[in-house]
Each structure stands twice: as structure tokens, then as C-alpha cells.
Amino acid sequence: MSNYDIQPMPTMTINSDEQIRAYINPTRMTILSYLAKEKQSVSMIAQLLKVHPANLTHHFKVLEKVGLIKLVEKRETGKNLEKLYRAAAFQFIVDAENETTNKQVLGLIILRDNLNASIQALKSQTKEKDVLAVIKTVRIDQQKLSRFATRLLDLANEFGKSSSNKGEVYSLNASIYPTEAVDIPGQEISIRVDGD
Numbered sequence: 001m002s003n004y005d006i007q008p009m010p011t012m013t014i015n016s017d018e019q020i021r022a023y024i025n026p027t028r029m030t031i032l033s034y035l036a037k038e039k040q041s042v043s044m045i046a047q048l049l050k051v052h053p054a055n056l057t058h059h060f061k062v063l064e065k066v067g068l069i070k071l072v073e074k075r076e077t078g079k080n081l082e083k084l085y086r087a088a089a090f091q092f093i094v095d096a097e098n099e100t101t102n103k104q105v106l107g108l109i110i111l112r113d114n115l116n117a118s119i120q121a122l123k124s125q126t127k128e129k130d131v132l133a134v135i136k137t138v139r140i141d142q143q144k145l146s147r148f149a150t151r152l153l154d155l156a157n158e159f160g161k162s163s164s165n166k167g168e169v170y171s172l173n174a175s176i177y178p179t180e181a182v183d184i185p186g187q188e189i190s191i192r193v194d195g196d
Helices: 017-023 026-037 042-049 054-065 103-124 142-161
Strands: 009-014 069-077 080-087 089-094 131-136 188-193
Touching: 009 017, 017 026, 017 054, 017 089, 017 103, 026 042, 026 054, 026 069, 026 080, 026 089, 042 054, 042 080, 054 069, 054 080
Parallel strands: 009 089
Antiparallel strands: 069 080, 131 188
16 A cells, blocks of 8 residues: 655664653563564564564554654555554664653653553463562662662573573562651561462
8 A cells, every 4th residue: 555664773762751661661672673673563563472463552552652663554454454663773772861850760660661561461361370579678778789789680680591482481570769668677568479
């Protein structure tokens, strides 16, 4: 029908809150990696990811709205109009330095959005999967905070290296932030749900 294909830019700097929040999402990052290689439709990507196209429609709308993907072709496929998209760039660089938003707040907003996306995905799954959720109030000296973060990342990397194509894919969503919670030693909320 119509074809206005584009060649993605080599790199694109993302510096608005809206773009960063759209980009920092595992599903959308995966979509962008496929669309950097070639133009594809929602249905084509859904087939690659083995999900229903309805699960991806929102992600495509978010990416298009903030300019990270572009509509490049429309095709008549009998009853339907197939829309093909392409990534705006081969590589995206996050640079929040020019933004007026508090960077600490932006980090937590990104984590919140990631959790919300995971909650919606879990609601639509038919097979139960393991989930571990922990909220723990601790007192950490500012000088030890960096060491804590390094150890947490090392632990995630240690287990990530042993990953194989078997098993489920899990995300680790970790944050440490100042809180108004009462400083009670050992205060913890821990929820573990084991899938059947």
C-alpha cells in the first residue's frame, strides 16, 4: 500500500523522562532490538516472542509516541491493514543530565513502571511462576552504600552467568532509597510465592 522505510540512525540519545521511561522496559528493549534489524509488525514480533499480539500493542504505542520507533510501511492483508515499524536508531544512549527532574525520583519511577509491567504480565499468565518480594528497612552508612550496591550487582551477575536456555526468565528489580519508615532493627516484609 504505502512504503516510507527509514534507515535507523547509528545512535540516538534519550534525555526526556518520557523517552527514558518508555525505553527502560525489558519487553520494549527487546522490541527495539528486533526493529533495529528490520521492519516488522506487532504480529511478527509477537510470533518471535511467543506471545499474543494484544500483549505487545501497548508497547508499540508507547515507543511510537516518544519517537523511538517509526511507522515505515502499511500493507493490505485481505481484511486487515498490517503496519510495519522500524527502530529510530540501532543504539540508544540514556542521558538524563539535561533533565530538570530529580534523578533519584526518575530512577524509582523507572523501577515502578517495570514492576507495573510485570504485574500486568503475571495477571495474564496461565502458569504460576515463582516470585520473591522483600522490603527491608536497614540503616546503612553512606560510605558503605557503594560497597552494598557492588555486592548486590556481583550476586546478580554471578547467577546471571550460569543462565542457560532452560528455565524461566526473571528480572531483578532492586532499589535502595531514603525512607520515612520507622527505624526498627530487622523490620522486614518478605513474600515468596512458589509456582506449581
